Amino acid sequence: MKVIQCAAFGPPEDLRVEEVDDPLIQPGCVRVDVRACGVYFVDALMVQGLYQFRPTPPFVPGTEVAGVVTEVGEGVTGFSVGDAVMGAPGMNAFAEQAIVPVRALRLIPKGLSFAQASGFYQAYSTAYFALVHRARLQPDETVLILGAAGGVGLSAIDVAKAMGARVIAAASTHEKLELCRAQGADEVILYSEEDLKSRAKELSGGGVNVIYDPVGGDFAEPALRSVAPEGRYLVIGFAGGEIPRVPWNLILLKQCQVIGVNWGGWTMSHREENEALFASLREWMEAGRLKPVEPTLYPLEDLPQALRGLLDRKIVGKAALSLE
Numbered sequence: 001m002k003v004i005q006c007a008a009f010g011p012p013e014d015l016r017v018e019e020v021d022d023p024l025i026q027p028g029c030v031r032v033d034v035r036a037c038g039v040y041f042v043d044a045l046m047v048q049g050l051y052q053f054r055p056t057p058p059f060v061p062g063t064e065v066a067g068v069v070t071e072v073g074e075g076v077t078g079f080s081v082g083d084a085v086m087g088a089p090g091m092n093a094f095a096e097q098a099i100v101p102v103r104a105l106r107l108i109p110k111g112l113s114f115a116q117a118s119g120f121y122q123a124y125s126t127a128y129f130a131l132v133h134r135a136r137l138q139p140d141e142t143v144l145i146l147g148a149a150g151g152v153g154l155s156a157i158d159v160a161k162a163m164g165a166r167v168i169a170a171a172s173t174h175e176k177l178e179l180c181r182a183q184g185a186d187e188v189i190l191y192s193e194e195d196l197k198s199r200a201k202e203l204s205g206g207g208v209n210v211i212y213d214p215v216g217g218d219f220a221e222p223a224l225r226s227v228a229p230e231g232r233y234l235v236i237g238f239a240g241g242e243i244p245r246v247p248w249n250l251i252l253l254k255q256c257q258v259i260g261v262n263w264g265g266w267t268m269s270h271r272e273e274n275e276a277l278f279a280s281l282r283e284w285m286e287a288g289r290l291k292p293v294e295p296t297l298y299p300l301e302d303l304p305q306a307l308r309g310l311l312d313r314k315i316v317g318k319a320a321l322s323l324e
């Protein structure tokens with residue numbers, strides 16, 4: 001089968017398509033005939049050796065797949081050959097076949113294409129975990145979402161709107177903001193040109209209740225300064241590359257909470273709660289409350305271009321590899 005091989009840590013352009021033996025099935029796992037793979041910022045970091053988890057090269061990158069079960073390993077219950085599934089094996093996804101542990105596997109909710117499904121599990125679980133579990137966002141509250149046209153940003157717009165909240169989306173280009181509006185954002189901020197703090201305060205009528213920040217860097221301090229008294233600041237990630245250092249007196253003065261969000265880490269110690277979280281997402285999806293965007297599709301061999309597009313902030317919305 002064909003895979004994308006990371007022979008040594010380096011830029012995405014160094015990745016190569018290789019022909020390798022089919023992987024062996026493992027107990028507690030299923031074999032998935034891959035139809036689509038989510039392409040993530042995390043994948044771009046991992047192949048460069050810049051992610052917190054550093055597999056030893058050579059390895060097959062790729063954190064998430066969608067496809068059809070073709071073989072079921074020893075001890076597996078709940079999945080059968082022919083099921084349409086999506087999974088987050090953590091790596092080995094950029095391949096024609098993937099061996100996925102069932103604890104990281106879900107049946108695809110009705111209404112999702114393979115391409116949409118390939119990017120759904122991590123992005124929507126992160127958004128739901130952050131907004132529902134961590135921030136306890138309320139329907140009469142306003143949430144400011146940074147990097148709102150990226151993977152975890154768009155899913156946060158969708159989840160926040162499903163919760164009845166008011167959404168202010170911030171992104172760097174007009175095209176990205178148009179997509180945020182189409183996803184349901186009530187207001188938008190072009191943070192590459194507009195002053196983030198003053199616009200967020202103005203659009204929220206004095207202060208934002210919840211900040212959802214997957215970007216960090218120079219946007220963190222103005223975002224924190226726009227938070228309402230007793231608001232919540234969700235630390236999701238650092239796509240901007242810099243871990244922010246903010247003046248702590250702002251936290252005291254605003255009496256706000258800064259809340260860490262690590263959905264992947266949480267799932268390790270909260271398996272049952274994570275099952276319940278996904279059951280809610282499935283219910284919302286199948287009831288028509290969520291509308292995940294269709295990703296931009298690339299063939300397997302064009303993964304380097306897709307990853308470069310993410311690193312250069314050129315991708316509007318989600319990206320996925322299509323193997324159909």
Ligand SMILES: NC(=O)c1ccc[n+]([C@@H]2O[C@H](COP(=O)([O-])OP(=O)(O)OC[C@H]3O[C@@H](n4cnc5c(N)ncnc54)[C@H](OP(=O)(O)O)[C@@H]3O)[C@@H](O)[C@H]2O)c1
Nearest residue numbers: 041147150151152171172214236237238239240261263313
């Ligand atoms: N905490 C968790 O549980 C969790 C779960 C999943 C992902 N994450 C993290 O969340 C972050 C975003 O992931 P994602 O999948 O949404 O990524 P993405 O699709 O690439 O979106 C990231 C967004 O960040 C903005 N950005 C600002 N500066 C950037 C820079 N220098 N390089 C690239 N993007 C930049 C871009 O929007 P603009 O151009 O509009 O600024 C981009 O759309 C990552 O750091 C990831 O590790 C955390």
